[in-house]
Amino acid sequence: MSDDLISISSLTLKAIVGSDSWGKAKLQTILLSFSMRTNISAAGKTDHLPYSIHYGTANKIVSEFVENKTFETIEDIAEGVCNVLLSEKLKGVWIKLRVEKPRELLRAETSGLEIIRSIPCDNVKSVADSMFVRNLSLLTIIGIHPWERKERQPVLLNMTFYKSSDTNFWWSEGYNLRSIVHQTCEHVETSSYLTIEALITSIAKLLCVNLNISKVTISASKPYALSFAIPAVEITRDKTYFETNQNVYLTLSSNVRSRAQNLSDAIKQLNERGIMVVDTSFLYETKAMVNTVHPCFLYAAVCVETELSPDELFRELKLIENEIEETKTVLQGSRKIVLDILLYKDTLLECDGFSIPHKLILKEPVFLAPLVDISPELRHPLTNSTVVYHLSLLSSSNNTSIIKYLPLPRNRHIIFERGGARQIMAVLNFPFDYFSKDNEHVDIDIVNTVKEMIHDGATIIEITSCSFIGTSISEEEESRRIIYPIKVIREARIDVCISVNTFRAEIARRAVEAGADIVNDVSGGSLDPSMFQTVAELNVPIVIRSSSSAAQTTLTPTQVKENTFGTLCESMVKCVKQAIHAGIKRWNIILDPSFGTNKTHEDDLDLICRLPDLVHHQAFRNIPFLFEPLASRIIDSSNGVEKETTCIWSTASALAVCVVFGADIIRVHHLKEMAQVIKVADAIRIQQYKKNLL
Structure with a gap:
């Protein structure tokens, strides 16, 4: 077959192709570009057109075919045009055809399909088909410079999706282009990568792994990164690339000195x-498996991407151990860090010093429970059963007790036990004119108030400046009203867990540096794009409040009502993914479903009723929940209840239900009264837990 080509580019036609963006069947603009292989040697020598393909005739035939028919998809157009060009009339033998629909997608310049057909077919069809999206315009945090970390900048994406060679389905049946673009937009615009290389690799992984596309080419450019040039990076990746680099799980453990920090150092x-x-x-905290006189071990699991072989990976883990370990004491006794391979894809391997899968993986909950946190449906290569199933098989007679452990700065922690007491977060808020008083009296008031809160049952003190969504308070004023009390509490040597309530990343950073332990982001990371990255760098726990209003803006009031719980779950799943993507460790995440935020009184009652569904939702497995039921939202205003004392006890009834249904942390304003309610509700819950163990 000759390599000579006859081409027509950007043939602009009008055709009815399915429905437009509004679901209506009407004429739409279609651009066709095609190349036909033929041998033009005779035409070149004789200067006689019949020895070649008449592009004018090809143009006319294709135009009549497209404009006089109705098509369901652009795939129908592509196949039909190729059949016409390969017909006896034009004597085509090889066609490369591109069909485009300009502005078919709202944020892209064009999208379409490119196919190759020939006579005979020779399997060209299954190899060469692709769909594409050109100049998809998005806004995201991208760049290494400080000013690039503060606000989003435009990024242009070009994506090509290749059909798998082992399938014959139409594109419309296999890949939903609108859905692909929607998920890509959501992924990019919630990311904050330093480099284009990392951004497009993450997009390729999303498409190949999550959306099951066999092969993709992704290019991205930053139009405003350089003054007189446009930089861009392009990659081509397929499923096998990511299959080679995923599904490797490691176990980390430590039982000396700063255990949680040792694990963080190993991850670094x-x-x-x-x-x-x-x-x-x-x-998870547990006693040492051997020589139990030693301190308790802290365990975690991580999922990693690596191109190393199992042997190479094991050697690297031992090198990391040696770098972190200052001295090794009793084997399996006191260890600063222990790293092992739990699973390496479906590999089965027996080597000197290690086995894959890990020999104890099915015998000890300290290995299974962390795996379940990351991927509950992960299957053991020997049994082909899920890790969550194997964890359920471990009998209660197993004497290895594990406890969920939340690390805090300065080698402190919070324990979450099924049969243990709930954490009580007491709110410490100050009037707007409070800090205009004499400093000495202010200091004494803060110290005495905190000591009284601790005496009344508070285990966490939350300092807030009323910096809630919709309020007007400057960053300077918020800093003054939050940082000073933290310093006063720490200077008084009061060793209590301090949470700071803010949506500003810089305030969160200053607060932690002053002595705060937890960041409570009232916006769920939506108001300050650098919040999650800041918390990841600080390596402290974060309370992420659900902010589902954005997801509801496209729904009618009736749909919002019907989808409140589902929308809440989707919102929190999205927040957790964004936090982990930004580098926040799963063990540092606490969720707040936000009673009263963009919800009606009935919605809050419904949420309380469905708390068991929420805390046992697979996507939130083992994540601690913070609840703050407020009577002002939960009781029906038509009842005419206005007295504060009545409101307190109305809150108490809702609060007790939250404790019994699975709250880990309860945020309260009327501490003294609510602490008594929580104590009774906790006793009921603990008794029920003990009963279930029998």
């Missing part, structure tokens, strides 16, 4: 060596 070392940690489990 893994990343620095190119063993990229993509997800973490929660932390």
Whole structure:
């Protein structure tokens, strides 16, 4: 077959192709570009057109075919045009055809399909088909410079999706282009990468792994990164690339000195060596399996991406151990860090020093529970059963007790036990003119108030400046009203967990540096794009409040009512993914479903009723929940209840239900009264837990 080509570019036609963006069947603009292979040697020598393909005739035939028919999809157009060009009339033998629909997608310049057909077919069809999206315009945080971390900048994406060679389905049946673009937009605009390389690699992974596309080419450019040039990066990736680099799970443990920090140091070392940690489990505390006189071990699991073989990976883990370990004491006794491979894809391997899968993985909950946190449906390669199933098989007679552990700065922590007491978060708020008083009296008031709160049952003190969504308070004023009390509390040597309530990343950073332990982001990371990255750098726990209003803006009031719980779950799933993507460890995440935010009184009552569904939702497995039921939202205003004392006890009834249904942390304003309610509700819940163990 000759390599000579006859081409027509950008043939603009009007055709009815399915429905437009509004669901209506009407004429739409279609651009056709095609190349036909033929041998033009005779025409070139004789200067006689019949020895070649008449592009004018091809143009006319294609135009009549497209404009006089109705098509369901652009695939129908493509196949039909190729059949016409390969017909006896034009004597085509090989066609490369591109069909475009300009502005078919709202944020893209064009999208379409490119196919190759020939006579005979020779399987060209299944190999060469592709769909594309050109100049998809998005806004995201991207760049290494400080000013690039503060606000989003435009990024232009070009994407090509290739059909798998082992399938014959039409594109419309296999890949939903609108859905692909929607998920890509959501992924990019919630990301905050430093480099274009990392951004487009993450997009390729989303498409190949999550959306099951066999092969993709992604290019991205930053139009305003350089003054007189436009930089861009392009990659081509397929499923096998990511299958080679995923589904490797490691176990980390430590039982000396700063245990949680030791695990964090190990994760940092893994990343620095190119063993990229993509997800973490929660932390679990348990006694040493051997020589139990030693301190309790802290365990976690991580999912990593690596190109290393199992042997190479094991050697790297031992090198990291040696770097972190200052001295090794009794084997399996006191260890600063222990790293092992739990699972390496479906590999089965027996080597000197290690086995894959790990020999104890099905025997000890300290290995299974962390795996369940990351991927409950992960299957053991020997049994082909899920890790969540194997965890359920471990009998209660197993004497290895594990406890969920939340690390705090300065080697402190919070324990979450099924049969233990709930954490009580007491709100410490100050009037607007409070800090205009004499400093000495202010200091004494703060110290005495905090001591009284601790005496009344508070385990967490939350300092807030009323910086809630919709209020007007400057960053300077918020800093003054939050940072000073934290310093006063720490200077008084009061060792209590302090939470700071803010949506500003810089305030969160200053607060933690002053002595705060937890960041409570009232916006769920939506108001300050650098919040999650800041918290990841600080390596402290964060309370992420659900902000589902944005997801509801496209729904009618009736749909909002019907989808309140589902929308809430979707919102929180999205927040958790964004937090982990930004580098926040799973063990540092606490969720707040936000009673009263964009919800009616009935919605809050419904949410309380469905709290068991929420806390046992697979997407939130083992994530601690913070609840703050407020009577002002929960009781029906038509009842005419206005007295504060009545409101307190109305709140108490809702609060008791939250405790029994599974709240880990309760945020309260009327501490003294609510602490008594929580104590009774806790006793009921603990008794029920003990009964279930019998």
